[in-house]
């Protein structure tokens with residue numbers, strides 16, 4: 001990944017641990033910061049509505065984007081996360097025509113301590129092509145490199161095997177099972193697998209990497 005967007009290193013962890021709006025270029029896929037401007041795109045709003053209606057997303061990662069009004073409010077909240085440097089939420093889109101593929105969000109759990117959490121979803125038509133893996137890997141590296149994250153966690157329901165694979169492929173080591181730890185879209189508490197990556201862990205190899213090139217531009 002290019003280092004051109006690396007911010008100046010401050011001695012104050014609160015300054016360093018700020019997510020700065022950035023577009024990550026994976027070649028055929030772009031990761032754009034979600035924000036208010038997406039609310040002006042009917043395609044994006046409808047993509048968020050479709051995501052909320054997908055049964056797997058509704059079960060494992062429910063989205064409050066059931067209609068265009070809700071989707072606009074969701075985008076406003078993502079923008080606020082970027083404004084505070086506290087949440088880095090990216091839309092994964094095709095480089096050719098900007099079609100929505102999915103989303104990856106990195107957010108601080110304990111900013112002073114460098115502890116963050118990452119989550120992801122992809123639209124049904126985009127699944128099984130490595131989009132979630134590549135996007136999560138890129139956002140993970142970016143979070144360690146530019147925002148001084150120390151540890152990033154992924155927690156997924158034990159029954160969500162696809163998410164488990166994404167975590168493993170992205171180098172998030174399994175650390176155990178959290179019992180009845182989160183209430184999911186079916187209204188029930190499920191056990192979750194906790195995975196984590198440390199800044200000091202090696203970058204995983206991934207055969208799904210299409211170009212080996214990840215460009216970075218701040219906006």
Ligand SMILES: CC(C)(COP(=O)(O)OP(=O)(O)OC[C@H]1O[C@@H](n2cnc3c(N)ncnc32)[C@H](O)[C@@H]1OP(=O)(O)O)[C@@H](O)C(=O)NCCC(=O)NCCS
Nearest residue numbers: 056060121122127128129130131132133156161162163165
């Ligand atoms: C989890 C999710 C993001 C994966 O997206 P994706 O773009 O298909 O992911 P990738 O193509 O990068 O990788 C999917 C991996 O899961 C595997 N997989 C897919 N469905 C699976 C299933 N039902 N059981 C086991 N593994 C499965 C694939 O084989 C692949 O692994 P591999 O690369 O070792 O073959 C997507 O299924 C989704 O949006 N699910 C609903 C929301 C969700 O669960 N979010 C995560 C919450 S923790």
